[in-house]
Amino acid sequence: MYIKKKYSGLTMLRWTRRELRFFIVWSLIVTVLFEVVGLQWLQVPWTALALIGTAVAFLIGFQSNAVYGRLWEARQIWGGIVNDSRMFTIMALDMITNEYTKSPVSGEELAELKKTIVMRHIAWLTALRHAMRQIKPWETYRINKRNSEWVNALHIPELESTLEQDLKNYL
Incomplete structure (x- = not known):
């Protein structure tokens, strides 16, 4: 996991360059086939897109919630280790x-x-x-x-x- 407060546009482009190239080429191919060649069967109805989009949104929402829960639990455990380590060191030095x-x-x-x-x-x-x-x-x-x-x-x-x-x- 790469966690940072801000990502630059260049970093995001570098990170997604392969997928970006693929989707640009794929979009161009589909657009040319639909608009120029006239393959009308490539048209997708809005109902299917809305249904699939809603399902994907729910899945991503649940997945993000689960990931955040695990991250928060890990942060609490790590914070406990840090606090206990400080207390152990203070006690060892003082006692x-x-x-x-x-x-x-x-x-x-x-x-x-x-x-x-x-x-x-x-x-x-x-x-x-x-x-x-x-x-x-x-x-x-x-x-x-x-x-x-x-x-x-x-x-x-x-x-x-x-x-x-x-x-x-x-x-």
Whole structure:
């Protein structure tokens, strides 16, 4: 999914150029056959167009509603992970002290322990990010030539480095 607040006309033309070419050529062929050659049987009655258009509008409306519901649920879950990660880090940094210990350790050891805990949590988040970007067997977006072109243009970091390479920074 490519989400952006604004799309330029050039971006939309680049994204839909194959379909646009096809429909322009198809429209020209049908128009020439109907208007110039005189094939009147190509004429479609308005009733059929209205019926099919209404059905398609309902299907697209239901599909868009379902997609928005899944997107909203995913945003809530991701927001929960972000908030819990912040709280975990704050608690780890504030609560790991020598206050209730029987054998106090130095400040450098406490700082190193805090850093280790926070970095392991960041490593978990990195592993989660890579797991979410793994290609699922039911996903077909890379088969289409246009979609693979967009994947290459978007610069997805999880496709450019492995999980092991990214985890080296945190573990």
